[in-house]
Amino acid sequence: MKLKDIRTFVVGNPPPHFGGAWFVFVKLTTNDNISGIGEAYGVPFHPDLVARMIEDVFARYLEGEDPHNIERIWRRVYSSGFTQHPDLILMGLLSALEMACWDIVGKAAQQPVYNLLGDAFMNGCALTPIFTRGPARALRFITILNSRPNERMSISSRDSRH
Numbered sequence: 047m048k049l050k051d052i053r054t055f056v057v058g059n060p061p062p063h064f065g066g067a068w069f070v071f072v073k074l075t076t077n078d079n080i081s082g083i084g085e086a087y088g089v090p091f092h093p094d095l096v097a098r099m100i101e102d103v104f105a106r107y108l109e110g111e112d113p114h115n116i117e118r119i120w121r122r123v124y125s126s127g128f129t130q131h132p133d134l135i136l137m138g139l140l141s142a143l144e145m146a147c148w149d150i151v152g153k154a155a156q157q158p159v160y161n162l163l164g165d166a167f168m169n170g171c172a173l174t175p176i177f178t179r180g181p182a183r184a185l186r187f188i189t190i191l192n193s194r195p196n197e198r199m200s201i202s203s204r205d206s207r208h
Contacts, residue, residue, distance in 0.1 A: 047076045047113060047154065048076060048110050049108050049109055049147075052073070052101055052104040054071070054073075055071040056069075056093040056096075056097055070089050070142065071083060072084045072100055073146065074147065076150060080154055082113070082145070082151075082153065083149055084141070084142035084145030087141050088137075096139070099139055103136070107122050108143060113147040114151055114154075116144060
């Protein structure tokens, strides 16, 4: 199995831009026509530029590689800079590509990725947002999250200072 193709998707996020104004997704496809999806975090530039940067990294380091070799790919991309310590921009790009590789490997093995990484450690997770703009904004955020189907959130009014 070899990585053969990449597509990037820039998605605008309407106000109030929770998670950022833009999301940049990547879809990698193998020669076996298995595809995987990943998301770049921390989009620091115009998202079209970030998409082109992801495509460049794919062309230089991932095209033709076996997606099972995630550690090898990761080390190759990470060490590609002069100092072998890339800036945070490259790490966000690499995160999207790595996620897509894990997605492909999981689909090829017909297993959820968490099984490949150990197991599903928890049935859920706690979300602890830090709000600096007051309780009204926090309530709006929680209202938006609770309006999404198939997602649950509980509200705790505990004050961690006591």
